[in-house]
Amino acid sequence: MVVCIDTPRVTLVPQALTAEISAANALAITGQAALDDEVAIYSQPFGNICAAIAISRSCYQTLVDTLGSRLNITTPLLSIAHRGERCIAVEIVESISYIRLYNPTLLVAEAIEVASSDELVFYITNILSTTSTPTDIPIYIIGAKEYIKALKKYYKVICE
Numbered sequence: 001m002v003v004c005i006d007t008p009r010v011t012l013v014p015q016a017l018t019a020e021i022s023a024a025n026a027l028a029i030t031g032q033a034a035l036d037d038e039v040a041i042y043s044q045p046f047g048n049i050c051a052a053i054a055i056s057r058s059c060y061q062t063l064v065d066t067l068g069s070r071l072n073i074t075t076p077l078l079s080i081a082h083r084g085e086r087c088i089a090v091e092i093v094e095s096i097s098y099i100r101l102y103n104p105t106l107l108v109a110e111a112i113e114v115a116s117s118d119e120l121v122f123y124i125t126n127i128l129s130t131t132s133t134p135t136d137i138p139i140y141i142i143g144a145k146e147y148i149k150a151l152k153k154y155y156k157v158i159c160e
Helices: 023-029 055-071 117-130 145-152
Strands: 001-006 010-014 038-042 049-056 072-074 087-093 096-102 106-113 136-141 154-159
Touching: 010 023, 010 106, 023 038, 023 049, 023 072, 038 055, 049 055, 049 072, 087 117, 096 117, 117 145, 136 145, 145 154
Parallel strands: 001 072, 087 136, 136 154
Antiparallel strands: 010 049, 038 049, 087 096, 096 106
């Protein structure tokens, strides 16, 4: 059974490195060390990428107790669709924005907690400028209509 964990405390790791570096260390490297009441785990691979995820220790234990070996954990950061083109793909789940920049392969993947559409515009603008990506690339977005409206003021937005 696939369980999707919605959290901004996630980072992507090449599957080949998961044998060498623990999920806890992968999160710590990105400044997201697991808290005392959390456990750091790896998701199942998606292509050649895994997600290191910080999850509540009690929640994780309940999932393991309930599902056992059938447990398959994922995150929206792994599942955002890509069309093989240079683009940004965004999925918004409650206050978390999962952002992936492709050029045409994966260049940036971020899970960011945002409180407003202005914050999302800021983060996307920052990602584009720090990667020297042109601002005329399409942005494919799912969720939060008020965020879509704000992004359309500055970018070519395609709603999914």
